[in-house]
Amino acid sequence: MAHFTKATSVKDWLNQRLAIEKVEKVMASEYWIPKNINFLWAMGMILVVTFVLLLVSGIFLLMYYVPTVDEAFDSVNYTIMREVDFGWLWRHVHGVAASVVFLIIYIHMFTGIYYGSYKKGREMIWISGMLLFVAFSAEAFSGYMLPWGQMSYWAGMVITNLFSGGSLHANFLVEWIRGDYVPAQAFLGRFFMLHVLLIPVAIMGLIGLHFAALRIPHVNNQDGGEIDFDVESKKYLDGDKAGSKVMRFANDFMSKDMMVVGIFLIFFFYLVFYNYGFAMDAVNFDPADGLKTPTHIYPEWYFLWSYEILRPFNIDLGLVLFGFAQVIFVFLPFIDRSPNSIPANRRGTAFKVWFWLMLSNMIVLTAMGKLPPEGMFSAIGLVSAILFIVQWLALPIITSMEKKV
Amino acid sequence: MENNNRRGFMGKAFGAVAAVGAVGSLVAMKKTWDPLPSVKAAGFTTLDMSIYAEGVMVTEKWRGKPIFVLKKSERLMAQEKGNAAAEARNIKIGNDNFMVAIGLCTHLGCIPAFRKDEGNFLCACHGGMFDASGLVLKVPPPRGFDIPPFKIEGNKLVLGEVGPEWQAMKDNGVTL
Numbered sequence A: 001m002a003h004f005t006k007a008t009s010v011k012d013w014l015n016q017r018l019a020i021e022k023v024e025k026v027m028a029s030e031y032w033i034p035k036n037i038n039f040l041w042a043m044g045m046i047l048v049v050t051f052v053l054l055l056v057s058g059i060f061l062l063m064y065y066v067p068t069v070d071e072a073f074d075s076v077n078y079t080i081m082r083e084v085d086f087g088w089l090w091r092h093v094h095g096v097a098a099s100v101v102f103l104i105i106y107i108h109m110f111t112g113i114y115y116g117s118y119k120k121g122r123e124m125i126w127i128s129g130m131l132l133f134v135a136f137s138a139e140a141f142s143g144y145m146l147p148w149g150q151m152s153y154w155a156g157m158v159i160t161n162l163f164s165g166g167s168l169h170a171n172f173l174v175e176w177i178r179g180d181y182v183p184a185q186a187f188l189g190r191f192f193m194l195h196v197l198l199i200p201v202a203i204m205g206l207i208g209l210h211f212a213a214l215r216i217p218h219v220n221n222q223d224g225g226e227i228d229f230d231v232e233s234k235k236y237l238d239g240d241k242a243g244s245k246v247m248r249f250a251n252d253f254m255s256k257d258m259m260v261v262g263i264f265l266i267f268f269f270y271l272v273f274y275n276y277g278f279a280m281d282a283v284n285f286d287p288a289d290g291l292k293t294p295t296h297i298y299p300e301w302y303f304l305w306s307y308e309i310l311r312p313f314n315i316d317l318g319l320v321l322f323g324f325a326q327v328i329f330v331f332l333p334f335i336d337r338s339p340n341s342i343p344a345n346r347r348g349t350a351f352k353v354w355f356w357l358m359l360s361n362m363i364v365l366t367a368m369g370k371l372p373p374e375g376m377f378s379a380i381g382l383v384s385a386i387l388f389i390v391q392w393l394a395l396p397i398i399t400s401m402e403k404k405v
Numbered sequence B: 001m002e003n004n005n006r007r008g009f010m011g012k013a014f015g016a017v018a019a020v021g022a023v024g025s026l027v028a029m030k031k032t033w034d035p036l037p038s039v040k041a042a043g044f045t046t047l048d049m050s051i052y053a054e055g056v057m058v059t060e061k062w063r064g065k066p067i068f069v070l071k072k073s074e075r076l077m078a079q080e081k082g083n084a085a086a087e088a089r090n091i092k093i094g095n096d097n098f099m100v101a102i103g104l105c106t107h108l109g110c111i112p113a114f115r116k117d118e119g120n121f122l123c124a125c126h127g128g129m130f131d132a133s134g135l136v137l138k139v140p141p142p143r144g145f146d147i148p149p150f151k152i153e154g155n156k157l158v159l160g161e162v163g164p165e166w167q168a169m170k171d172n173g174v175t176l
């Protein structure tokens, strides 16, 4: 048996049993962060904070929410919004956080692409990040079903219909997912379960994986230069703090992180109190009606770009391209053939153009997805969707021709 | 050595037990997600076809889905004359011709709106269009409206039951 001595303090008592000092070093004070990074590296911490906001507000909503087709709508729009003291606060925090979390996720993703942070041992960080994106998408979609308004119902109808696979006519699969011919009680019940238990648990597991994947390669830096963390941290510990290229995660770097988080939270609560409307679709304030489709059905803004890739084509081609758009980002570390892991702007014209074009094209796709599919907008959407696909197909070619810098 | 053989055997034995358990629980999980018997049993609706007025589109309900019922007017019948695909979709009750179809866009399931003046359907979701017989006028929808299984009983129509007329439509590829 391990040898225990009489504890000299509470800390020592815990240390003998849980090795808290060692854990603290591994996770915080001797987890090394390059000095050469900027505020874009605080996005991950903002995402953690936003997830906690979702979790806490969700727990309070859960106390009054009733997952039945007859009562769900009123339990949200009447009980939570009018009867429960501060119920509106939890709902607005939850709704705004669910929307803003995607804005931050996209910034986080494009930061990763810009600085090449998915290469050279950081592939698992990227892959676990994309799995988190998928899990958050499923979480947001399942949550959107819960108020059982018109948009809940019709988004549920349209999205589950995607699983019929177009000409495959896999209606049995659609009915199996719904547990009924149309979205009804069985559907609401299972999406409720997914939203409040299974997917949040999966998200927590994935966040653990994401962090574990970071531990060995460490975070990237603004120049993409390779840092020898053993040498630099030794320098730091030996007293040459100014000469070392790295610093401690806690409390040193974390203080900067929390500064950015503070600014974010001010912006966030400004939205919650004064500008929450964008996160609550007006159409969803009508109760679900299976016999009436709203005039325009569009998803929340963060799904618009991929929705716009589905829309302009016939159903089978649309589904194939949509599926392509959903999974292609995961493979980025393997499609990018260039050995350079430096900022996009320094990788030569081809990749520089690729990056900025991809970013702007996704913004265009997002805008077109919101507009009704008519005339001019249809045409722009079609061109953008084709451009998106072509860009991904071209990526292995332009990156393998890229010169080593 | 001997011990290692025994450990190997134990490992395989456990693997076998676990595999049986895993398959069993997957079956149970799959079945738990299936539609309930009560949901499946509530699948029949009877329509009295003598009450509809010509040229007026009425929406009924079957299995939670909207059902479009349109009694064709002289004008519509004249319009579609010679169009075999459209004529094949008519349901004859006495001397009247009806379009009866599941009112969900075959693209992704929105409910297209009937435009009385144009005599066609427009789907607001992605701009698909259907004519008065339910055939596609404009993509993305891949095919005309699906026709629900029906059985003609006098001037009544039972939805959810397969009659010879519907079976013929299905066999001829008129509906899915």
Ligand code: HEM
Pocket: A051, A054, A055, A057, A058, A059, A061, A062, A065, A076, A091, A094, A095, A097, A098, A101, A136, A139, A140, A141, A143, A144, A145, A146, A147, A195, A196, A200, A280
């Ligand atoms: C464990 C954590 C969570 C719990 C317990 C929870 C719980 C709930 C509950 C009870 C509702 C229904 C009440 C309402 O509509 O306001 C809801 C709605 C919603 N949730 Fe969550 N949630 C959690 C996490 C998340 C996350 C991580 C996201 C998204 C990224 C999310 C997105 C949504 C959305 C979009 C709605 C609809 C909001 C609305 O229409 O007002 N939730 N959630």
Ligand code: FES
Pocket: B105, B106, B107, B108, B109, B110, B123, B124, B125, B126, B127, B128, B139, B140, B141
């Ligand atoms: S659902 Fe009707 S056009 Fe897409």
